[in-house]
Amino acid sequence: MNNMKNIFLFFSAAIILAFPSNLKAEKLFNKKTFTLSNGLTVIINENHRAPIVTQMIWYKTGSIDDPLGKTGTAHLLEHLMFKGTKSISSGDFSKIISKNGGKENAFTSYNYTSYFQNIAKDRLELAMFLEADRMGNLNFSEQNFLLEKDVVIEERLLRIDNDPSALLLEQMNKVLWGDHPYSRPIIGTQKDFASISSTDIKDFYKEHYSPDNAILVLSGDITIDEAIPLVEKYYGKIAPSRKPLEKRIFTAPLNLKTEIKMKSPIVKVKSLTKSFITPSFISEDKHLAPAFDILTEILGAEKLGKYYKILIESNLASSYDCTYNGFVEDKGSLNISVIANSDIDLSAINNILEQDIDITKADVKAAKKRLVSGMEYLIDNPETTANLLGKFAILGLSAEYIETYPKMIMDVPYKQVIEAYKLLKNYPMITTYLTPEGIED
């Protein structure tokens, strides 16, 4: 349901980046950046293909800032941002956007919360007024707070509680990440929902929602000269309010090698996942991140990955997936998931995944080539571009970072990919087994 407020769950959080190898000196994105005196960073990316603009605002806060015992606070606030301000009544934000032909959505992740509208260029000013208004003037009623909590409970039932593999994934994160905030579900737990009050939400809003803690991306049929006066007019008048925060200190997960097994009365297929805590593009050991991107491509690529031959061609599994979640604050993760064919034991699949795989220079070369192809498609759609630019900026990666990504991939030496593969085995790791009740594994 694409009209709903999305949250990016763990496995879906990885971005797939693809850049062309023939990029050379020319820049990929037609982007410009400026900062208002109240601290709001603004990124403009021109694309005049159609008279449409995407306005996307990013707040540097997400579920990692949920108070203890109150998981789901950041996500519930995201829902309540549609419930009225001092001048706009509850629900009217969406009504005005809709009446003007706009499409909107929002999402909460570990590290950020984002809101966007795709709208015809001549209505952008309206969307800007509304977005700036709710940055400074949110005002929802107690009744709406309680109703929206019920909606979020239904969202949790749909996404997590109705799906045994999602429940297992939640437990997996708890064990793997320990005291690290990534152990906690973005959507929150049923138990914690009961202890979140409307005051908690308002406090969270006051602490984290301000121009100096946000990045605004305008992508599409707009120039910087058109953007500056509009942004000044609507966002410029909001006072900065963020107190200087201490740098976030994350509790390092223990170097566990562990597994959890779950039997479900309803599942009908056997599945196995493996998750490793790895460097990210932001962590201290970020120099290794490009090598993990390449490694993931070597192991996981559709049809071409190493596990395709071993698991699918030999009919041990009907599907497998390997993703690298490297664009997150602090540590990233590498995740493998496999659905075994009915006559195959998950322990046999696990044994295969634990075995060393031979990675050749040709494998690395081919994987690099695939990783950097196909960029034309990336910047075709202004929403995709806004998403990419916003995410990079909110994670603190420099404006030029996105341009240098292809070179970074191409420059990774073979030895470093081998090193990454060796290191992977020393990182914290958890294996999960999900089997139908009554079936031994």
Added chain:
Amino acid sequence: MKKIVLICLLLIISFFPKLASAQYNSVLPKIKPQTFNVPTPKLVKSPKGITAWLIEEKNTPIIAVSIISASGSTSDPKHLKGLSEVAVSLMGNEIGNYSAKELTSILTENAINLSFTAGIEHLSATMTTSVEKKKLAFKLLKLALTEPRFSRNSIKEAKLLALTKIKQEAINPNTVAYKKFMKYVYKKHPYGNYFASKSGIKRINRHILKDWVKNRWTKDKLFIGVVGNINEQELSKLLDKTFGKLPNKSRLKAIPDFEVITKQNIEVKTLKNLPQSSAWFGQKGVARSDKDFFTLYVLNQLIGGVNLTSKLSQSVREELGLTYGVTTSLFPLKHGPIFLGFTNSANNKMAKTIKAIQTQWEKLYNEGTTKEELEDTKSFITGSFPLSFISSSDLASFLASLQYNNEDIDYLKTRNEKMNAITIDDANRVIKRIFNPENLFFVVVGIPSNL
């Protein structure tokens, strides 16, 4: 700086809505509406008689091709349910002399996308390529349509995946409820029985797949849309090269017409151990060719469309907090159209959710809609039209589907006019025609209380 995607794609919005509610006139910024021009596709006809609609965009580096073939899963024989699903998964897999691996490498390295999907009554193929690689891309598309290899190993893999999918879907209350709903409504008609079955999948072999290709991708059933940096002359040649050798006619049997008849009723199918139930609901709708299609299109948006502002979302989600989502859609099946809706609620709330939906239905049927509601909805539909042009491949698919639906080539220009011409009398007449609450039928899957 290189403007990578710069296309003079201009759109017309010929209708400008009231830009904001009157109550906010003093608060909201005033808007200066601009006029945009919509392109008209060109009809390209090749020497061998293959036709396509083309929107040429000279400044883009991309070419997007979309093909619809007018037969879907409902044309699969009774004993081979799941055939189209398995077949499309194999079409862009091994072709001509290329193994699956070789082909995947070539596609990825050259940034060519080639994909095939099976719908309920049509198949789709899409191809996107850079201008630079167009020759290779069209050649691969041709090979996929004419020389899929269907090796024994790849068939086995595809069948195992399809069997796994059947097992996964069996515990997903949304899918289970949808299949039950279609079965209840369409009984023995193919629309109620087009889902992949274990026995159907098991029977699929190479011979059956080869026969499927010859019968399903034939010149008489193809609709082609092309968008991007390619001119008429060049496309005309490529149409012959790519599609010229396809068989002329298909031997498929026609799907019989079916008259949808539903009664106000709630069927419950128990699926244990899940805390939330799923429900599908609906009643007879209209076909795309029906004179009331566009009016129902607007009414769908008004009652259960994609925005949280629809009547059902406002009531069931926003005012009652009973669900995360409730939506409706037109399902204009050619031989038995239906109007469908879908929602989820906790087991102990589903009864209330259904009551709330029925109440909205009754209210709409008895009181009709208001001019203001209708105009607000039309203004969303016309104002958001430019967003459908957001990417080349979306636009190419749109062009193919317009032909499949027998629309005129000037549709893009007239579409908003058609929407704007809908009056409050039209809307209220169609409400009486479609939304009779006595025919609103529900299927619920889960363990709902009090149902």
